[in-house]
Amino acid sequence: MDLKLISDDGKPAATLSASDALFGREYNEALVHQIVTAYQANARSGNRKQKGRADVNKSHKKPWAQKGTGRARAGQANSPLWRGGGKIFPNSPDENFSQKVNRKMFRAGIASILSQLVREDRLSVVEQIALDAPKTKLFAQKMKGLGLFGSVLLVTDKIDDNVYLSTRNLRDVLVVETHRVDPVSLVRFDQVLLTKAAVAQFEEILA
Numbered sequence: 001m002d003l004k005l006i007s008d009d010g011k012p013a014a015t016l017s018a019s020d021a022l023f024g025r026e027y028n029e030a031l032v033h034q035i036v037t038a039y040q041a042n043a044r045s046g047n048r049k050q051k052g053r054a055d056v057n058k059s060h061k062k063p064w065a066q067k068g069t070g071r072a073r074a075g076q077a078n079s080p081l082w083r084g085g086g087k088i089f090p091n092s093p094d095e096n097f098s099q100k101v102n103r104k105m106f107r108a109g110i111a112s113i114l115s116q117l118v119r120e121d122r123l124s125v126v127e128q129i130a131l132d133a134p135k136t137k138l139f140a141q142k143m144k145g146l147g148l149f150g151s152v153l154l155v156t157d158k159i160d161d162n163v164y165l166s167t168r169n170l171r172d173v174l175v176v177e178t179h180r181v182d183p184v185s186l187v188r189f190d191q192v193l194l195t196k197a198a199v200a201q202f203e204e205i206l207a
Helices: 029-042 103-119 136-146 161-167 183-188 196-205
Strands: 002-006 012-017 123-126 152-156 173-177 191-195
Touching: 029 103, 029 183, 103 123, 103 183, 123 196, 136 161, 152 161, 152 183, 152 196, 161 173, 191 196
Parallel strands: 002 123, 123 191, 152 173, 152 191
Antiparallel strands: 002 012
């Protein structure tokens, strides 16, 4: 699989030979949906708390007599059928939302996403990203020179301090190292920019 290696002016400079298993895999929509859903579910925290019948501060006295009033039977005011009563199945703070994804499935899903990005022409490879100073304006000019617009995910083997500091104020730009790439970011951003070293690391990690 040959990936286009773009120069600083945004024009294809050469081609980079990459693994077909990583960048030429057939798109598996069901698998991608599963790993994206699992990643989002694992990021949830069980912080919801609802009150059950035992937690509601209501009187335990029977509201009215069982018979003779013409009304429906009622035992306690904390009944879930009553306004202000407890929930039947209340949410607890220790609720676990985590989903298990096998390592082999996760790697195959990431490879499927990367391959689809290549087919959609949303993935670009550059020799390296470096800035002379930590200035947001310099990074914005760099992205414009590379021909990248919209939201950009920059994946590098090692984060440069100047690049990191230059992108902190940009809402639509995220810089991550190769081993911290997640499926949600790969799907969410309009453009994915990889450094040449990041491609080599991807092939090593996801092989």
